[in-house]
Amino acid sequence: MACDRLEYMREWRRKNREKIRQYKKRYYHKHKTLNPRTSLSPEEKKQRMKEYMRSWYVKNKGKVSAYSKEYYQKNRAKKRETSRRSYLRHRKMRLARQKEKHAKNRQLVLLHYSKGEMKCSCCGCVDEWALSIDHIENDGANERKRLGKPSGNPFYRWLIAEHFPRGYQVLCRNCNWGKRVYGECPHRKN
Ligand SMILES: [Zn+2]
Ligand SMILES: [Zn+2]
DSSP states (O other): OHHHHHHHHHHHHHHTHHHHHHHHHHHHHHHTTTOHHHHSOHHHHHHHHHHHHHHHHHHTHHHHHHHHHHHHHHHHHHHHHHHHHHHHHHHHHHHHHHHHHHHHHHHHHHHHHTTTSOSOTTTOOOOGGGEEEEETTSOHHHHHHHHTOOSHHHHHHHHHHTTOOSSEEEEEHHHHHHHHHHSSOHHHHO
């Protein structure tokens, strides 16, 4: 029976473990010098390996390119998914940080153009939320268009980057509106 034979072989191997080991060792030493791979110098081995890899690549070019294409496709989807998830995860934090930075820029600009007092240069209003930068020569809109800076943070950033150019002042919403409607704030006309 095949089963019995297998069992017998197993048993024999178990009993003659040491003998087999010795035999293998002797066989290895006897054939060592005949084996070209073991008799090669490390340099030669390296060269052979290179040649082998090159020939393997040439033979399997189609397979390789198909695999790499598939790998790229698979991982592109995966990568997109991971970046999307990380975007969602960090969005709140990023938005908060951005808001903080914008507020800081605004504060910096307002402080500079009100000489550190943070108040309207017309009525002296100190409500920070009501203050904004006014172009004294009244061509604020043109100025911003010319610079390509619409308003808000990009404008503040531009002022900082330009080392606070002259010609701007801090006005509150009221005075800004008054100036826009009457050419000069009614506060100053009186
Ligand atoms: Zn004012
Ligand atoms: Zn005013």
